[in-house]
Amino acid sequence: MHFTLFQILDLLGTFAFAISGASLAIKKEFDVFGIFVLAFVTAIGGGTVRDVLIGEQPVSWMHSSELIICIVFGAFSAIIFNRWMNKLNYFVFLFDAIGLGFFTIAGIEKGLNFELNIFICISLGTISATFGGLIRDIISGEKPMLLMRKEIYAIASASGGCLFFILQFLEVNQSVNVISCISFVFLVRIITSKYGIKLPIIKEK
Amino acid sequence: MHFTLFQILDLLGTFAFAISGASLAIKKEFDVFGIFVLAFVTAIGGGTVRDVLIGEQPVSWMHSSELIICIVFGAFSAIIFNRWMNKLNYFVFLFDAIGLGFFTIAGIEKGLNFELNIFICISLGTISATFGGLIRDIISGEKPMLLMRKEIYAIASASGGCLFFILQFLEVNQSVNVISCISFVFLVRIITSKYGIKLPIIKEK
Amino acid sequence: MHFTLFQILDLLGTFAFAISGASLAIKKEFDVFGIFVLAFVTAIGGGTVRDVLIGEQPVSWMHSSELIICIVFGAFSAIIFNRWMNKLNYFVFLFDAIGLGFFTIAGIEKGLNFELNIFICISLGTISATFGGLIRDIISGEKPMLLMRKEIYAIASASGGCLFFILQFLEVNQSVNVISCISFVFLVRIITSKYGIKLPIIKEK
Numbered sequence: 001m002h003f004t005l006f007q008i009l010d011l012l013g014t015f016a017f018a019i020s021g022a023s024l025a026i027k028k029e030f031d032v033f034g035i036f037v038l039a040f041v042t043a044i045g046g047g048t049v050r051d052v053l054i055g056e057q058p059v060s061w062m063h064s065s066e067l068i069i070c071i072v073f074g075a076f077s078a079i080i081f082n083r084w085m086n087k088l089n090y091f092v093f094l095f096d097a098i099g100l101g102f103f104t105i106a107g108i109e110k111g112l113n114f115e116l117n118i119f120i121c122i123s124l125g126t127i128s129a130t131f132g133g134l135i136r137d138i139i140s141g142e143k144p145m146l147l148m149r150k151e152i153y154a155i156a157s158a159s160g161g162c163l164f165f166i167l168q169f170l171e172v173n174q175s176v177n178v179i180s181c182i183s184f185v186f187l188v189r190i191i192t193s194k195y196g197i198k199l200p201i202i203k204e205k
Numbered sequence: 206m207h208f209t210l211f212q213i214l215d216l217l218g219t220f221a222f223a224i225s226g227a228s229l230a231i232k233k234e235f236d237v238f239g240i241f242v243l244a245f246v247t248a249i250g251g252g253t254v255r256d257v258l259i260g261e262q263p264v265s266w267m268h269s270s271e272l273i274i275c276i277v278f279g280a281f282s283a284i285i286f287n288r289w290m291n292k293l294n295y296f297v298f299l300f301d302a303i304g305l306g307f308f309t310i311a312g313i314e315k316g317l318n319f320e321l322n323i324f325i326c327i328s329l330g331t332i333s334a335t336f337g338g339l340i341r342d343i344i345s346g347e348k349p350m351l352l353m354r355k356e357i358y359a360i361a362s363a364s365g366g367c368l369f370f371i372l373q374f375l376e377v378n379q380s381v382n383v384i385s386c387i388s389f390v391f392l393v394r395i396i397t398s399k400y401g402i403k404l405p406i407i408k409e410k
Numbered sequence: 411m412h413f414t415l416f417q418i419l420d421l422l423g424t425f426a427f428a429i430s431g432a433s434l435a436i437k438k439e440f441d442v443f444g445i446f447v448l449a450f451v452t453a454i455g456g457g458t459v460r461d462v463l464i465g466e467q468p469v470s471w472m473h474s475s476e477l478i479i480c481i482v483f484g485a486f487s488a489i490i491f492n493r494w495m496n497k498l499n500y501f502v503f504l505f506d507a508i509g510l511g512f513f514t515i516a517g518i519e520k521g522l523n524f525e526l527n528i529f530i531c532i533s534l535g536t537i538s539a540t541f542g543g544l545i546r547d548i549i550s551g552e553k554p555m556l557l558m559r560k561e562i563y564a565i566a567s568a569s570g571g572c573l574f575f576i577l578q579f580l581e582v583n584q585s586v587n588v589i590s591c592i593s594f595v596f597l598v599r600i601i602t603s604k605y606g607i608k609l610p611i612i613k614e615k
Contacts, residue, residue, distance in 0.1 A: 031404035032406075033359060048258070053469050054469075054472070057257075057260025058258065058260055058321065059258050062258070062325050065322065119478060120472050134549070138343060138548060155443045201442075202436050202489050202492065234611050235611070236609035236611055237611075237612065238565045242564065267464070267526055267530050270527065270529075273529060273530075344548070346554065
């Protein structure tokens with residue numbers, strides 16, 4: 001049951017990231033093949049970098065047909081529904097925020113399996129959650145949004161990772177912890193976006 | 206004999222990709238060292254990403270002096286012959302198309318050795334064949350041609366990969382299959398380029 | 411003692427690279443989180459690519475708390491002292507040159523441990539020393555300085571690597587060799603920068 005929740009969130013997150021990649025490719029007038037490539041890269045980029053850094057190879061999507069079907073389905077959805085995408089934008093945003101939460105926790109879990117320290121685990125979570133979008137932006141020639149983001153994005157993932165270890169220290173039940181952290185990342189993303197909350201910039205003097 | 210054919214194609218492909226990297230570096234007025242770096246990165250980039258993804262490390266060029274000599278020779282050729290390069294352009298284009306075919310099949314063979322499924326094998330073939338050029342474009346600040354390509358490029362590699370498995374399913378002899386697929390990728394690239402055939406774009410609405 | 415010298419240089423180099431990444435992030439008006447990300451990526455990027463290429467995973471920074479503390483400290487320094495940074499620029503330049511020298515030798519040592527040939531070892535040294543800056547430039551949307559560099563940079567690292575093997579061939583004491591090579595890279599960098607010495611460009615005809 002717990003495992004099934006994980007799988008559903010994993011697929012939803014992958015699906016959302018695939019849509020975000022495909023939508024950007026459509027916007028930039030890539031050809032049909034390019035749309036699938038960008039959907040693929042966005043959805044599996046973060047997990048791939050994480051797996052390569054810790055040495056989990058072949059990287060995990062190579063053994064997961066569900067993920068690949070999910071990406072293809074996401075890219076098709078973006079192509080078919082792109083004329084309604086302006087209305088769908090909010091759903092994409094929601095799925096993206098869910099994906100951000102899930103991939104953060106998935107990255108941390110992998111780090112714990114490899115017995116890495118807390119700081120590294122949180123870094124792995126954030127890398128899993130954000131590097132897919134970073135690679136999408138670099139490949140498609142966009143300014144990388146990870147760093148220039150006018151919204152709270154990577155920090156939402158990192159603070160969710162911190163919460164995970166705080167709740168673990170407080171001996172909160174594992175399932176409750178996972179759901180709490182994913183919800184937290186999701187809510188931080190939604191709320192800071194709605195109210196335009198930003199991190200401070202250090203002014204160059 | 207079959208092995209020798211493979212090696213010749215591998216070296217020809219590497220040589221062509223090295224020339225393409227070095228030529229771009231000359232065009233962008235990189236210094237002499239930069240020319241060799243870009244030749245190197247273009248020629249070994251695709252295979253390196255493939256090896257890292259499946260966990261074949263140290264990556265294969267670390268144990269192949271022939272490849273490195275071939276890259277250095279390719280970069281020197283680009284430097285020496287660059288005043289005739291406009292005339293040589295067609296030869297570079299031909300070598301590049303041969304390389305595209307070979308690296309596609311080499312990637313698929315590696316995937317099969319690791320017992321990965323058909324879709325992943327074809328992806329690995331395409332990654333091997335195209336990521337060298339992608340990294341070349343990103344490093345040198347060009348718009349990545351992989352996705353924006355006005356010509357059929359990555360899809361030529363991917364369709365060659367599909368043909369490989371169709372012929373394998375039809376129990377065609379391995380050597381015939383390999384030669385057919387490389388020729389197919391080569392011809393798709395040449396013919397679509399000559400007649401300006403493109404993949405459709407999904408218009409944003 | 412020899413080991414301690416290594417560690418000090420490693421930390422100094424990491425510290426310098428963290429400062430260079432954080433300073434660029436401040437200049438580009440990234441938010442506070444982005445500053446730490448860019449400091450981190452610049453300081454560990456080169457070593458990470460090296461480790462992934464040879465298959466040393468989890469990559470080395472995952473087990474080194476000292477390096478991470480050093481990076482955080484470097485980023486904080488850049489934030490706090492950035493109003494004096496114009497005056498500090500020369501110190502950053504010095505630290506950066508020390509880091510370039512150290513990471514070159516560290517990369518070569520790793521290559522030797524994996525019994526790779528001389529050319530590959532020198533390449534690994536140069537990759538270790540320069541890819542952090544390359545990734546920094548790509549992520550932050552700068553023109554990559556590795557290749558377009560108007561100054562001698564990567565070639566300083568590569569020539570230091572050549573010197574290492576020449577001195578080793580002459581059976582110079584290991585510690586003397588290491589210190590000589592780091593000093594050599596450092597001096598090549600300082601002197602060519604001071605006198606504006608550049609590598610030749612191949613003019614496109």
